[in-house]
Every structure is written in structure tokens, then in C-alpha cells.
Amino acid sequence: MFKTAICDLLGIEYPILQGGMVWVSYNELCAAVSNSGGLGILAGGSMTADELKAEIKLVKEKTHRPFGVNIPIRKPGSENLVDVAIKERVDVVCTSAGNPKQFTQMIHDAGLKVIHVSPSPQLAVKAADAGVDAVVAEGIEAGGHDGFEEITTMALIPQVVEAVGIPVIAAGGIADSRGFVAALSLGAKGVQIGTRFAATREAQGHSNFKSAIIDAGPAGTVIAGRALGPTRSVKNRLTDQIVEMEKRGASVEELLKTIGNGRSRRATLDGDVEDGTVYCGQIAGMIRELKSVDEVITEIIEGAEGLVKKLEQLATL
Amino acid sequence: MFKTAICDLLGIEYPILQGGMVWVSYNELCAAVSNSGGLGILAGGSMTADELKAEIKLVKEKTHRPFGVNIPIRKPGSENLVDVAIKERVDVVCTSAGNPKQFTQMIHDAGLKVIHVSPSPQLAVKAADAGVDAVVAEGIEAGGHDGFEEITTMALIPQVVEAVGIPVIAAGGIADSRGFVAALSLGAKGVQIGTRFAATREAQGHSNFKSAIIDAGPAGTVIAGRALGPTRSVKNRLTDQIVEMEKRGASVEELLKTIGNGRSRRATLDGDVEDGTVYCGQIAGMIRELKSVDEVITEIIEGAEGLVKKLEQLATL
Numbered sequence: 001m002f003k004t005a006i007c008d009l010l011g012i013e014y015p016i017l018q019g020g021m022v023w024v025s026y027n028e029l030c031a032a033v034s035n036s037g038g039l040g041i042l043a044g045g046s047m048t049a050d051e052l053k054a055e056i057k058l059v060k061e062k063t064h065r066p067f068g069v070n071i072p073i074r075k076p077g078s079e080n081l082v083d084v085a086i087k088e089r090v091d092v093v094c095t096s097a098g099n100p101k102q103f104t105q106m107i108h109d110a111g112l113k114v115i116h117v118s119p120s121p122q123l124a125v126k127a128a129d130a131g132v133d134a135v136v137a138e139g140i141e142a143g144g145h146d147g148f149e150e151i152t153t154m155a156l157i158p159q160v161v162e163a164v165g166i167p168v169i170a171a172g173g174i175a176d177s178r179g180f181v182a183a184l185s186l187g188a189k190g191v192q193i194g195t196r197f198a199a200t201r202e203a204q205g206h207s208n209f210k211s212a213i214i215d216a217g218p219a220g221t222v223i224a225g226r227a228l229g230p231t232r233s234v235k236n237r238l239t240d241q242i243v244e245m246e247k248r249g250a251s252v253e254e255l256l257k258t259i260g261n262g263r264s265r266r267a268t269l270d271g272d273v274e275d276g277t278v279y280c281g282q283i284a285g286m287i288r289e290l291k292s293v294d295e296v297i298t299e300i301i302e303g304a305e306g307l308v309k310k311l312e313q314l315a316t317l
Numbered sequence: 318m319f320k321t322a323i324c325d326l327l328g329i330e331y332p333i334l335q336g337g338m339v340w341v342s343y344n345e346l347c348a349a350v351s352n353s354g355g356l357g358i359l360a361g362g363s364m365t366a367d368e369l370k371a372e373i374k375l376v377k378e379k380t381h382r383p384f385g386v387n388i389p390i391r392k393p394g395s396e397n398l399v400d401v402a403i404k405e406r407v408d409v410v411c412t413s414a415g416n417p418k419q420f421t422q423m424i425h426d427a428g429l430k431v432i433h434v435s436p437s438p439q440l441a442v443k444a445a446d447a448g449v450d451a452v453v454a455e456g457i458e459a460g461g462h463d464g465f466e467e468i469t470t471m472a473l474i475p476q477v478v479e480a481v482g483i484p485v486i487a488a489g490g491i492a493d494s495r496g497f498v499a500a501l502s503l504g505a506k507g508v509q510i511g512t513r514f515a516a517t518r519e520a521q522g523h524s525n526f527k528s529a530i531i532d533a534g535p536a537g538t539v540i541a542g543r544a545l546g547p548t549r550s551v552k553n554r555l556t557d558q559i560v561e562m563e564k565r566g567a568s569v570e571e572l573l574k575t576i577g578n579g580r581s582r583r584a585t586l587d588g589d590v591e592d593g594t595v596y597c598g599q600i601a602g603m604i605r606e607l608k609s610v611d612e613v614i615t616e617i618i619e620g621a622e623g624l625v626k627k628l629e630q631l632a633t634l
Contacts, residue, residue, distance in 0.1 A: 003634050121535045121602070141469040149536040152458040152469040154490030154499065155599040159535050162603075173471030182471065182499035184631065185624060218438045218476050219466040227564075247544075249566025282472040285438070286479075307502060308625075308632040314501065315625040317320050 001301060005167045006190035009133055010092060010113060011066045013037030014301055015190030016180070017115075017136070017169060018197045018293075020070020020094055021144065021279065022046035023268035024205050025197075027055045031062035032202040032293035037301075041094055044071040046265070049080040056088040068092030068115070073103060086110040094136070097145065101130035117171070117192075119147020120156070121163040128164040135164060136192045139172030143195050143281035146172075146223070146230045154186070161187035175283040177303025181311075193296075195281035202293045206271030210290060212236075212278045218285035225259065227252050234278035238263065318618060322484045323507035326450055327409060327430060328383045330354030331618055332507030333497070334432075334453070334486060335514045335610075337387025337411055338461065338596065339363035340585035341522050342514075344372045348379035349519040349610035354618075358411055361388040363582070366397040373405040385409030385432070390420060403427040411453070414462065418447035434488070434509075436464020437473070438480040445481040452481060453509045456489030460512050460598035463489075463540070463547045471503070478504035492600040494620025498628075510613075512598035519610050523588030527607060529553075529595045535602035542576065544569050551595035555580065 006015040016038035018025065022045045030040030040063070042055050052069065059067055069085045071078050074097045082103050085093050093107050096117035107114045108131065116127035117136040124135045137160040139153030140146050151159075153172040161168050167190070170183035175196035183191045197203060199213045212234045223230045224242040233239060238259075245255060267276025291299075323332040333355035335342065339362045347357030357380070359372050369386065376384055386402045388395050391414045399420050402410050410424050413434035424431045425448065433444035434453040441452045454477040456470030457463050468476075470489040478485050487500035488509035500508045514520060516530045529551045540547045541559040550556060555576075562572060584593025608616075 001634065002631050004631065139469065139471065141472050150540075151535060151602075152456065152471065152490055152599060154456065154470045154496060155458050155602060156535075158493070158495050159602050173469055176475070178475045178503045179471060181502040181628065184628060185498035185502055186495045218468060218473075223467075247566060249564060282469060285468075285472060285476050305632050308628045311498065311501060311625045312629050314319050314321065315622050317318065 002184075002304060004189040006134060006169060009167065010039055012039050014297065015169070016297060016300065017041060017068075017094075017190060017192040019171065019192050019194030020044065020068070021194055021198055023265055024203050025070070026204040027058035027062065029197060029200065029202045029204065029293065030055075030067050031059045032200075033197065033297070034059075034063045034065040034067045036294045036297040038297055039092065040067040041092070042067070042069045042090075044069045044078075044081045044085070045075065047081070049077070049084045052081055052084045053088055056084070056090060066091035068094050070094040070096060072097040073100065074098035079103075082107065086112060095132075099130065100127050100132050104131045115169070118160065120149040120151055121159045123147070124160045124168070125163050128166050132166070134167040134169060134189075135160065136169045136171050137188070138192070140223070140230065141232070141282040142172035143198075143221070143232050144279040146232055148229065150223075150230060153183070157183065157186035157188050172281065173283045175286050177300045177307055179283065180300050181304050181307045195284055196287055196296055197293065198280070199287050200291055200293050200296060205268045208271035208273045209268045209278060212267070212273040213280050213284050214287055214289060216280060216284035220284060221280050221282050225255060228255060231277070232279070232281065234273065234280045234284070236278065237274040238277060319501075319621060321506040323451060323486060326484065327356055329356050331614060332486070333614060333617065334358060334385075334411075334507060334509040336488065336509050336511030337361065337385070338511055338515055340582055341520050342387070343521040344375035344379065346514060346517065346519045346521065346610065347372075347384050348376045349517075350514065350614070351376075351380045351382040351384045353611045353614040355614055356409065357384040358409070359384070359386045359407075361386045361395075361398045361402070362392065364398070366394070366401045369398055369401045370405055373401070373407060383408035385411050387411040387413060389414040390417065391415035396420075399424065403429060412449075416447065417444050417449050421448045432486070435477065437466040437468055438476045440464070441477045441485070442480050445483050449483070451484040451486060451506075452477065453486045453488050454505070455509070457540070457547065458549070458599040459489035460538070460549050461596040463549055465546065467540075467547060470500070474500060474503035474505050489598065490600045492603050494617045494624055496600065497617050498621050498624045512601055513604055513613055514610065515597070516604050517608055517610050517613060522585045525588035525590045526585045526595060529584070529590040530597050530601050531604055531606060533597060533601035537601060538597050538599050542572060545572060548594075549596070549598060551590065551597045551601070553595065554591040555594060
């Protein structure tokens, strides 16, 4: 059910990818998603090459199904992470933040698939031209680093679908069967889900971090740091401070100095959800309890079947 | 086909409302939408009471089907517009920007329906408590004045649907059958479409204005004037100037002084699309040609039937 081109491409049961979230997407979450029929993705962005190697080993102890690694390729040292992904034989490399051209051939030659995350039709076309197998089109409602273009999922997906000839995976604002069917309606062949998986038992992260997502509410996230690149996280003392600085026209240097390093780790691992950064999508308003990965995926697929039946009745009434 | 609670409530064939866009939604557009099976809505926001009266008369000469008037109720003199809508017996009053409580009883007593536009679950609940018959939940991708909460349609619709017991109409990011089916998937009982109808032959507006929408492209709109209330329009010399002022921390007073009055009229009627405000939704990137109202509505309904069939195949494969 809901077998799309993405299922065929990646050898998975359901077209549901789990976003590679820094400090969150470690072996337990990744293996759980793959075991439930989706594609688990490790967060290379918060790992050294050695850590990634160890995490891949742990995933392979927990599942024999396909899984992937997310690698923000603009980050210094990303080539080492790509090396590990190839040598340790993951199934998919999901590249983000940068031009995938430099790595696509090498990854393909090793027999792995490449998916690139794009926040605009223009960048999706660039990725398709670079030879990636599929693109994740990510709307501005997504948590973490978003595109400068600030295009929402609703407006973005059909435009990317029309612009590229490869399968498109929708991301941003999707947490349940409604978002899943909406994404397919917009022309996506699958979804990538972040925040909903961050609020699962299998996700790595402090209980304060998971509670901050569950308690965020409908208007509980904010885009901060636009001058550095829009980033969505839970509103807290830190984002209030950044937004205030932006309002009075603070420079990029001032912003960088205030934000400093390690804010995401501080919230996600240490549980400091006031002065750390709780990366979180706007759909947090629909997330009201901690669930298991299997519950999340089962509810999406079963809910989607019911939803499509309702749509069919509407169309023929 | 696609007969929902909104069709029953408003006595229309398809659950498609046309947004009441200032300077754009006049008698020709309104009547055309109603004649094609949707609900045409006059833009009370850019009319005096006398003008509204004359426009209603013209609509009634062109259609016998239901239609409505949008009234931004926070605007001084809005009570006069409400009076006209009641006396001239339109079918629906669509209130926006303000608390609908002050007018709902009066409008209902006169036998008209009331729909309120809300950009957040919280404000939708307030409107439902005030007794309105339905709410339009409008995401940040919509053109014109948006909510301070900046919630996208994808994240907003299911939250409003869960929060209120009355039918929800989705707005923002919808221009074709894909957006229509996506909105229904998210739980909406209908859609309100603005920008796509602004780029029709029947819409009022200078050809430069319509061309600006058609030429906008995927990243061609911008939110400007956040301190005054987020407003989405086509990027041009004016928005560049405002965004630049915002970056250097300009005050509300400075912004108001620079923007002044009449910017929307200047773009929409006079065709000055560089120093006027071209209100426009982000979905403009999907709008590539001028169409007739009937083409737009027919394509949505026929496309949606095909789309639902495809979804059904996916669900049962």
C-alpha cells in the first residue's frame, strides 16, 4: 500500500523517510524507522567520521533493512563522512546544504543512492542535473535550517515536481496521515518526517527537548537568524534574544557572536531548552504525545487508507 | 462531486470560494465565480458603502447564484458595509481582520451566513465561539495581510480542524487541483483561492498587475512590514526598500511614513508594479498564464477527480 517510485528506488515498504536530525537521529531511531518499513537516516551532521562508523555498525546490528546517512556537504570534513558511508555500505546518502555534484558520481560508483535536500525549484533542478536519484523538497515549516527562499511546502512541492524529472519527497509540516496524503496529492512520491520522529521514544535526546516539542503549540516555533540563513526552532529565551537583536538591525557578526557554538547540542542532549536551540518544525502544534516509531508509521499508513477512501466518496458523491 | 458541508451551508456546487481581494474582486469576477459553481466574494475592503451597493446590484444582474462580501471589520466604517450587505441581501458576509463577535448576531438575524478568516487555531476558536458558520484558515503563503503567527497552510489546517467544530475552508498556497485535494486531505471542507483568481480575465486590475503575478516565479513574493503585520506581495522596488529598512531596524513610524497610503491601488489599478504593492500569494510560481474563471474552476474539479483516482490506486496497490 502506497508503494511509490521511492519505495522501488530505496527498497522500502512505505515511502516515509526519517529526517537526519543532528543529535537526534542516531542508531536506535534509524533502525526503528527502517524496521517499521520506512527509511531511517543517521545524522552525519553531528558526528565525526569515527562516530558515524560506530553508529552504522550499531544500526546494522538492529536491522537488515535499508537505511541512510544525512551529510551536510558544505561542512568541513564532509568528504570523510561520505567515505565512511561508502566504506561501511549504507544504502542511501542524503546530502544537504551545498551542491551535491562533487560527491554524486563517487557515491553512485559505489552502488549507493543519493538524495539531495532542496528548498526551492531552482536548487532542486541543480541537484537533478548533478545526477541525484531523488530530491527532498523541504518547505519553510520544517525545523532546523531552511531555505533563504522561505517557500512553504504547499507552494513548493508542485513546483519542484514540475521542474524535475526525478521523484520528489515532500518535507516540512508533515506529521501524520493528513500531511502524508496531502503531500502525495501535491505530487510527491514520498515524505520526509523530522519533528514527529524527534518526539518518539527511540529518538536520541533529553526529555526536556522532547517535551519542548510536545508543548510547543500552534505558534510555538519561530524563524530566527534570517541574516545567517533561516532556522526554525522552538521559541525560547535564546530566540527572543535573537529576534530582538534582528529587530534593532544587529549585524551578522553580532548575531554569530551571541549565538556561538553548541546551542543545538545544549538543548537536545543537555536539556537546556531556554538557552539552547530546540530545532523543531511548525507541525509541532499537532504533536501532543511521545509515541513509538512504529505507532507513528502504522498510524500514518492506516490513517491514509481511511483518508483516501473518504476522498473517493467525496469525488463520486 | 466534492460536495461537502460547505456546499450545503452556502448552497454552492463546488466548495471553492474566491478570496475578496481589494481592487480585484469586483462584480465581474464575483459573478463569474458564482456562475461557475463556486462562491464569488466582493472586496468590501476597497469600496465605500455606495460603491458596494452598486457592485452588489451589478453582480445580481449577472448571476442568480449565491455570492458574498468580504469586510475587514477592524477598518473604520465597516459597520456601513455590513449594513449594505444586509440590506442588499448578499448571501454570505466574510469577515476578516478583527473580532467577528460584534456583527455575527446581526448578520445571522438578517438570514445571511458569516464566515471569518483566521490565521491561527486560537483566532479560529474565537471566531467559532462568536457563532460564525465556518472559518477560512489562511496560511502564511497567502497574498496580502497574513497572520502574525506566520503558520503555513500545511501546519495550520489540521490544527484548526481539530480546534473548531464548524467547517474549515483552507486558504493559502492553493491554485489548482493538487492544492484542492491536499486541502481536503488536511481536513478542510473547501478552499478559498485568491491569487489564481486575480490572474483571470474577469478579475479587475491593470494588465501590469496580472503580468506581475504570472511572472513572479517560485521565489517572487516576500513578506514585508512584519512590524506592522506581515504582508505578502510580489518583490519589487518598494518591497526591496521596506526589507532594507527592516534590516537596519527601522521603526514602525518610519515604515508607515515610507509606505504611506494607496500602494495597492497604485499597483492594481494604475499598473505601477514597482512602487505599488502587488498583493500576491506564494503559489504565483504555479501560475503561468491568464485564464478564465470557468477554466480555473473546471480544471480544479476535473483534475481533482483524476488525482483522487490515482491516490486510490496507490492506497490499494
